[in-house]
Amino acid sequence: MTIPYVEEDCTFHHEGRTFEAGGAVVTDGWLIAYAGSNGVLNDWHGNPLGTWRTLSSWRVQSYIGSHMHSIEARVNGVRYVGRGFGEGMSLRAKRSQRQ
Secondary structure, three states: OOOOEEOOOOEEEEOOEEEEOOOOEEOOOEEEEEEOHHHEEEOOOOOEEEEEEEEEEEEOOOOOOOEEEEEEEEEOOEEEEEEEOOOOOEEEEEEOOOO
16 A cells, blocks of 8 residues: 655745645555656655656647657556656656556
């Protein structure tokens, strides 16, 4: 069983305005995290949570990026699979039935 993780205090200030990001969330059923460099899965603050790798990619027409990726992430030995735009971007994934 994965210990639930909900990241807090994901705010930043810019030109007198305050913005808040949702941060990372890890549960038994799903995760939201950020694909960092060298296959490291991070929370919003850049702290490592686990690992990630691209399973496949395909071209898309989006203002966010040119390729969508099927991504496998592992946190505390639990395998999650989802889609994202790759390194530097957020990832939303569900726990895989195949562990």
